[in-house]
Amino acid sequence: MTKILTKHFDEPKLHELETYRSLGGYKGLEKALAMAPADVTAEVVKSNLRGLGGAGFPTGGKWGTVPPLDKVPGPRYVVVNADESEPGCFKDRVLLTRAPHQMIEGLLIAAHAIGAKETFIFIRGEYQNQHDIVAKAVKEAEAAGYTGHASVKLMRGAGAYISGLDTALLETMEGKKAWPRQPPPFPTVAGLMAKPTVVNNVETLSMLPFILREGGDAFAKIGSAKNGGTVVFSVSGHVEKPGVYEVPMGSKLRDVLALAGGVRAGHKLKCVIPGGTSMPPLLEKDLDLALDFDSIRAAGTFLGAGGMIVLDETADAVEVAHNIERFLAHESCGQCTPCREGSYWNEEILERLLHGKGTAEDMPNMTRVGENITGKVICALGDTVGVVTRAYMSKFPEDFKKRIPNG
Amino acid sequence: MAKRVKFKLNGQEIEADEGRLVIDAAKDAGVEIPHYCYHPALGNPGNCRMCIVEVAGAPKPQVSCRTAVREGLDVKSDSEIAKRAQASALELHLVNHPLDCPVCDQSGECGLQDYYMKVGQYQSQVRENKQHKGKRIVAGPHVMLDQERCVLCTRCTRFVDTVTKTHELGIFGRGHSERIEVTPGKVLDNDYSGNVVDICPVGALTDRDFRYKVRVWYLDKTDSICPGCSRGCNISVHTNTKRPWHNDGKRVARLKPRHNPDVNGHWMCDEGRYGFGSLDADRLGRVLRMTPQKQDVSWDTAAGEIAAGLDGAVAVVASGMLSNEDWAAAKSLFAGAKFYFTPEPDQVGAEDALLKKKDKVPNLKGAENMGLKSGSFDELAKDLEAGKISTLYVLERDLGQIWGEDKAKALVAKASLSVFQGPNKCAVSESFRYRLPATAYVEETGHFTNCDGKVQEYKKALDPIGEAKPDWEIFGLIAKARTGVPA
Numbered sequence: 011m012t013k014i015l016t017k018h019f020d021e022p023k024l025h026e027l028e029t030y031r032s033l034g035g036y037k038g039l040e041k042a043l044a045m046a047p048a049d050v051t052a053e054v055v056k057s058n059l060r061g062l063g064g065a066g067f068p069t070g071g072k073w074g075t076v077p078p079l080d081k082v083p084g085p086r087y088v089v090v091n092a093d094e095s096e097p098g099c100f101k102d103r104v105l106l107t108r109a110p111h112q113m114i115e116g117l118l119i120a121a122h123a124i125g126a127k128e129t130f131i132f133i134r135g136e137y138q139n140q141h142d143i144v145a146k147a148v149k150e151a152e153a154a155g156y157t158g159h160a161s162v163k164l165m166r167g168a169g170a171y172i173s174g175l176d177t178a179l180l181e182t183m184e185g186k187k188a189w190p191r192q193p194p195p196f197p198t199v200a201g202l203m204a205k206p207t208v209v210n211n212v213e214t215l216s217m218l219p220f221i222l223r224e225g226g227d228a229f230a231k232i233g234s235a236k237n238g239g240t241v242v243f244s245v246s247g248h249v250e251k252p253g254v255y256e257v258p259m260g261s262k263l264r265d266v267l268a269l270a271g272g273v274r275a276g277h278k279l280k281c282v283i284p285g286g287t288s289m290p291p292l293l294e295k296d297l298d299l300a301l302d303f304d305s306i307r308a309a310g311t312f313l314g315a316g317g318m319i320v321l322d323e324t325a326d327a328v329e330v331a332h333n334i335e336r337f338l339a340h341e342s343c344g345q346c347t348p349c350r351e352g353s354y355w356n357e358e359i360l361e362r363l364l365h366g367k368g369t370a371e372d373m374p375n376m377t378r379v380g381e382n383i384t385g386k387v388i389c390a391l392g393d394t395v396g397v398v399t400r401a402y403m404s405k406f407p408e409d410f411k412k413r414i415p416n417g
Numbered sequence: 418m419a420k421r422v423k424f425k426l427n428g429q430e431i432e433a434d435e436g437r438l439v440i441d442a443a444k445d446a447g448v449e450i451p452h453y454c455y456h457p458a459l460g461n462p463g464n465c466r467m468c469i470v471e472v473a474g475a476p477k478p479q480v481s482c483r484t485a486v487r488e489g490l491d492v493k494s495d496s497e498i499a500k501r502a503q504a505s506a507l508e509l510h511l512v513n514h515p516l517d518c519p520v521c522d523q524s525g526e527c528g529l530q531d532y533y534m535k536v537g538q539y540q541s542q543v544r545e546n547k548q549h550k551g552k553r554i555v556a557g558p559h560v561m562l563d564q565e566r567c568v569l570c571t572r573c574t575r576f577v578d579t580v581t582k583t584h585e586l587g588i589f590g591r592g593h594s595e596r597i598e599v600t601p602g603k604v605l606d607n608d609y610s611g612n613v614v615d616i617c618p619v620g621a622l623t624d625r626d627f628r629y630k631v632r633v634w635y636l637d638k639t640d641s642i643c644p645g646c647s648r649g650c651n652i653s654v655h656t657n658t659k660r661p662w663h664n665d666g667k668r669v670a671r672l673k674p675r676h677n678p679d680v681n682g683h684w685m686c687d688e689g690r691y692g693f694g695s696l697d698a699d700r701l702g703r704v705l706r707m708t709p710q711k712q713d714v715s716w717d718t719a720a721g722e723i724a725a726g727l728d729g730a731v732a733v734v735a736s737g738m739l740s741n742e743d744w745a746a747a748k749s750l751f752a753g754a755k756f757y758f759t760p761e762p763d764q765v766g767a768e769d770a771l772l773k774k775k776d777k778v779p780n781l782k783g784a785e786n787m788g789l790k791s792g793s794f795d796e797l798a799k800d801l802e803a804g805k806i807s808t809l810y811v812l813e814r815d816l817g818q819i820w821g822e823d824k825a826k827a828l829v830a831k832a833s834l835s836v837f838q839g840p841n842k843c844a845v846s847e848s849f850r851y852r853l854p855a856t857a858y859v860e861e862t863g864h865f866t867n868c869d870g871k872v873q874e875y876k877k878a879l880d881p882i883g884e885a886k887p888d889w890e891i892f893g894l895i896a897k898a899r900t901g902v903p904a
Contacts, residue, residue, distance in 0.1 A: 170591070187588065192463050192483060344569065344588075344595035346464045348505070351512040354593035358545035375542050382505030385477035386466055 012232050014220045014240050015213065016256040019108055025143055027150040030111040036156060038219035042119045043159065050123040054218070056226030058238030060259075063091055063174075063211030064285065064315040064390075066303035075198040076124045076206045086206040088120045088160075089183070090131040090215060092140075093167045093174040096286035097337060098317030101242040102212040104254045106133070106140040109216065110147035114162065116215030118151075119222055121160035124208055129160050132179055135167040171341035175389055176209040178343065189345040190389035211315070213242055234260025237302035241313070245270040247320040248277060260305070264297040266318065277322035281405065285314020287334045288394040290401030291321075311401075327406035328413050331399045332360035338395050348383040349392030355379065356399050368414035373403055424490035439481040439492055440468050450494050451503055451532045453510075453618045454570040455482035458683050459579065465510070465570050467532065469502040470494045478502050503536040511541070513548040513593065514619075515565045523620030525633040529568070550596050557585070557605030559687060560614060560622055564596040567621035573597060573613040580684065580771070583607045597621065608769065611690045612683070615673060626691055627671045631663040636670055639878035642865050643672065644738060644858050645689035646766075647776040649867030650674060650681035652689070654859050654878045668879055669693045669859060680871065686773050688766075699842035701854035702883020708850050716884065716894055719851055724899035726834035729807030732757065732797055736814040737764065737778025739888060740863030741872065743812075744780070744787045746889035750896050751810070758784055759791045763818035774868055783866040794819050801828040808834040812888060813855065817844035838891060840882075854885035861887040 023029040030036070042050050055070030076086060090113065094102035105113060113131075121129050131148075133141045141164065148162045170188045172178045177191035180202050201207025217239055221229045230238040237259035243266055246252045250271025257266055263282060273279045281291035284301070290311040292299065299309055306313045321330065339353035356379070359372055376399050383396030403410055419434035426443055433442035438461065440450050453465035461482040468481040473491035478498060484490075493499055510529065518524050550564035574586045574597065585605040589598045599605055605613070614624045636655040643650040653673045657664040664670050672693055674685035704719050706712045714722075731754035733747065747756075760776045768775040784791075798820060800806050809832035816825035826848045829835050837849040840857040859878045866872050886894075896902070 339592055342592035344590070344592045345462075346466055347568065348466055348509050350569070350593055350595065351509040354548070355509075355512050355543065355545065362545070369544070371542065379505070379509075379542075382502070383509070386469055386502055386506070388463065 012240060012258050013256045014229075014232070015105060015109065015112065015216050015242060016254070024109055025107070025111070025147065027111060027147070027154060030109070034223065035111055035219070036115055036154075038222035039115050039118050039122075039156060042122050042222045047123050047125055050119065050222070053226040054123070054221060057217075057221045057229040058226075058233060058236055059214065059217055059221060059229065060237055060303055061211060062213040062217075062241060062315065063176075064096070064312070066313060069210065069214055072198060072210075073120070073124055073208060075196065076208060077199065079125045082206065084205060085128065085203075086124055086126045087202050087208070088117060088124065088126045088129040089176075089179065089202060089207055089209045090117055090129070090212060091174065091176060091179055091209050092131055092133040092137070092144075092212050093179060094134055094137075094212070094315070095171045095174045096288060096315050096317050097334075098244060098246060098283060098286045098319045099315045100244045100246075101254050101316055103137060103140060104244075105212050105216055105242070106137065106144055110144045111151065112216045112219060113212050114144075114147055114151050115156075116218035117162065117210075118156060118160060119218045120208060120210060120215060124206070126208070127160050128163070130163050130165055130183065130202075132165045132167060132173075132183060134174075135169045141166060170343070171337075172343045172389070172391055175391070178389070179209065180207065187343070189343050190391075192388050232258050234258075234300060234302045234305075236304060241301065241316055243301075243316040243318045245318045245320065247318075248274045248322040248324070249320045250274055257301070259302040260300045262297070263292065263299050263301055266301065267297070267320065270320070273320060273322050277324065280321045280323045280325050282321070283317075283319040285312050286317030287319065287337065288312075288390070288398065289314045290397060291405060293405060327402045327409035328360060328363050331402040332357065332364055334398050335360055335395070338391065338398070342391060342395070346388045346392060349387050349389075349395050352379060352383045352392075353395045356395065360399065363410065363413040366413060366415065368410075370414060370416070372414065373407075373410055376400070377403065422486060422488040424486050424488065424492065426492050427495050428493070433486045435486060435488070437486045439470065439484045439486055439490070442486050443481065443492075443494060448494060450481050451507075451536055452482060453528055453568055454572065456572050456575075456616055456683075459572055459575040459616070462571060462575075465568065466506045467503060467510075469499060469506065471496045471499045500536060503532075504539060507532055507537045508539060508542075510568050512543055512545075513565070514568070515547060517566075521566065521620040522623045522628040523566070523617075527620060528618030548593055550594075551598075554599070555625075556599050556622070557610050559611050559625055559691065560605050561625050561628060562597065562599070563621050563623070564598075566619050567597050568619050569595060569597070570618060572616045572618070573622060576613055576616060577605070577607070580612075581607045581609050585610075586613070608686050608688065608773065609684055609771065611687045612674070612685070616683075624671065630665060631657045631660060631670050635660045635663065637878070638673075639859075639876050640675060640874075641672075641859065641878065642779060642867075642873050642875040643685060643689040643692075644779040644865070645686070645692045645777060646774040647737070647779060647781060647868040648681065648772050648774045649779055649865055649871065649873050650685045650689060650772060651677040651873065652685060654693075656859070656878050658879070667697060669696055680867065680869075680873075681772055684772060686771075688773065695841070696857055696859065697882075700840060700857075700882045700885075701842055701846070701852060702885060703852075703854060704884055705852040706850065707847065707852055716886070716891075717898070719853065720891075720894040720898040723834070723836055723851060724895050726808050727751070727754075727895070727899060729833075730805055731755070731808040731810065732800070732806045732832075733810045733812065734758070734797070734814050734816065735784070735812040737776065737781040737784070738813045738858070739780060739783070740858075740861070740875075741780065741783040741787075741866060742863050743888040743892070744783050744789065746892035746896075747812070748787055748789060750892045750899075754810075755792050755797075756784075756789050757792050757794055757797050758789070759793065762794075763815065776868070779867070780865040782868060782870060783864075786866055786870070798824075798828060801831045804831060806832050808832060808836075809849075810836045811838065811849070813839035815843035815845065838888065840885065853891055854881075854883055855891065856881045856885045856887050860885065863887070
């Protein structure tokens with residue numbers, strides 16, 4: 011299978027500049043710097059690269075909404091979202107550990123494309139080790155003279171899940187409470203310090219060196235329609251070989267499962283959470299689903315950040331839903347009421363179910379409240395609060411019913 | 418001028434400025450969309466999700482406090498989708514809200530109660546335990562905080578962040594354990610702290626001066642003007658006459674600011690808000706001749722006797738508390754007399770950039786506009802000392818605070834006729850020959866001219882005490898006794 015990001019992961023010293031350069035590193039940046047910024051963006055548009063942090067927004071399209079320098083002069087920024095915090099996702103962690111230069115090169119390409127003179131890498135607080143590795147790599151890149159056109163600064167999160175959302179991340183960087191903003195204006199128009207800001211995920215930026223080196227068309231060819239290149243899955247749960255697997259966009263769910271060694275021996279598949287715990291699960295019948303942003307959306311769930319959690323028949327849907335809702339209730343930022351109160355309410359009802367004290371009204375009530383939350387909140391976390399329990403209730407009603415005495 | 422555009426609200430075409438928020442445009446058209454977090458002076462964070470409306474063409478319902486009016490916009494605030502979204506937002510607001518309405522001071526003017534009757538009216542489905550947070554937290558000298566009742570609309574934190582810029586309140590914690598707290602090391606003790614009680618849509622912030630004194634539905638509300646300084650903030654006087662045994666027997670329960678974009682916006686200062694405490698203290702209610710012995714006389718007798726003494730050298734000491742009507746009548750009655758009404762030294766105080774003005778009386782501008790000039794109190798003292806003043810007429814002013822009590826009493830005694838007229842007793846009011854009861858500003862209708870020359874009406878909220886009359890009416894009686902026609 012074609013690999014882009016993890017191609018050289020067998021090199022033990024890939025995180026060092028010399029090794030990275032010997033494998034063609036920073037060639038993409040050199041090529042980009044020789045091009046006009048608009049041409050760099052055009053190449054990325056051609057590549058069909060989608061935002062791999064979860065939203066799947068076309069990256070070139072996002073850059074295109076940054077107002078041009080001659081219309082809106084003044085500073086503009088690129089921010090790397092390395093606040094990977096979705097339960098089930100650990101691909102950015104691996105990318106930062108093994109190939110920090112790949113991301114830094116991508117970041118510097120992006121900075122050139124939008125005319126940013128300052129860039130920031132916002133690393134999750136818990137990623138101490140990764141922070142140190144990236145900091146060292148940034149020093150190497152600076153010493154090698156790659157940061158002439160744009161400086162790179164590192165910032166660390168303080169532990170809030172919601173900081174992984176672009177606008178909450180920007181609030182955090184400004185020293186405020188991580189409360190998501192409500193666009194418009196979008197960050198590309200008024201982001202960090204109200205200046206035009208592109209926020210891109212680690213994986214997205216890491217794709218850029220390849221796109222510049224080999225061309226946007228070559229990248230687009232690897233993936234499926236409108237979903238260029240590859241995607242990195244973090245596979246965990248009840249599989250034989252949990253780990254990080256890179257596959258072309260549009261690969262089948264069955265193939266990714268096979269890479270991870272399949273469901274653990276002696277058990278059979280119950281469901282697969284495709285993109286991290288916030289996404290509704292897929293069932294055995296979905297195994298031939300093509301894994302790209304558009305196909306998976308048509309199946310009623312999301313590719314998210316590729317945090318694939320595989321569950322076998324030993325998992326109980328009520329326990330799973332409770333676990334996720336407890337997490338969401340804990341991580342809800344508390345800004346808007348439906349999410350703040352709804353996550354608490356759902357968690358409490360599910361906890362009651364876990365203790366066998368469910369009532370016949372609980373399921374219809376959770377369905378009703380969930381419907382009332384989704385689409386009426388400020389950010390995606392709130393939407394999730396309304397979606398997750400409903401998804402598990404509709405896919406595994408038996409698990410819920412058996413928790414309800416006389417139900 | 419913003420462009421006027423047409424848009425549809427609940428099927429009706431209405432006209433509004435382009436870019437105006439739908440929630441405001443709807444209010445202009447007489448449609449109230451429920452909301453907690455939005456406040457015209459504090460912005461639209463859109464966190465309460467109460468003002469959700471259906472917008473044709475939008476993929477999901479929108480919050481009307483963040484939707485701008487544009488040509489052809491089609492908004493429904495009363496469709497099934499919108500009504501359901503509003504009811505559900507309210508339901509979620511109440512998941513952790515204590516059911517303590519019967520003992521909550523906000524009852525009767527609570528956003529949760531009001532909107533429950535308007536858009537809620539569902540059976541509660543909550544079987545879970547409610548979150549417990551802090552109760553009865555003293556936030557400052559005027560404000561009590563109850564975190565359990567809070568709906569986290571953040572109006573109060575935005576007020577202390579953007580209006581007073583004092584940052585005494587903040588949002589602490591996360592998710593359902595999030596709460597408003599007093600910033601560590603601070604006390605909610607700025608000059609405008611009472612306003613957070615007004616903007617709090619629920620019973621989370623209550624007024625320590627007012628709470629548990631009287632139920633709000635027993636109060637009568639009258640439009641008035643704050644007499645605390647020359648700004649002339651528009652206020653509402655809330656009076657308690659239906660249950661006189663409540664509110665510690667006091668007639669005025671509280672003062673609230675009234676919105677006037679040209680004068681005070683939405684706010685008033687604490688000095689003005691809590692300045693009504695002495696309103697009914699030591700009130701004068703009887704018409705009295707004090708010498709040779711204290712004796713009740715009729716208004717006509719007093720007016721006749723005073724009228725006879727107005728031919729000599731008359732000095733009128735007044736306060737900026739007089740209404741324009743009073744000033745006009747005084748000017749006519751005391752033609753040829755010398756006036757003394759400068760606010761210094763006893764009627765001046767602190768000034769700030771927001772509302773508070775230096776002159777702590779409401780209507781000096783009225784006297785100025787009438788062409789009246791004030792002499793200095795030093796000069797008056799000299800003239801009294803030298804026996805140059807035969808009649809001293811004092812209006813609502815405590816000479817003791819100007820000259821000191823003993824000196825004031827001695828100087829009053831120098832005049833052959835002395836009259837004190839006002840609503841409240843003061844240190845030297847008993848030393849005058851006549852003591853006449855005047856109404857307080859809440860007992861009369863009149864006009865004040867504020868520091869910017871704006872003439873504003875204040876209305877009668879209460880009946881006068883005893884025989885008290887407005888100053889202008891008393892002047893009329895004296896003028897009639899003197900010339901046969903009222904002033």
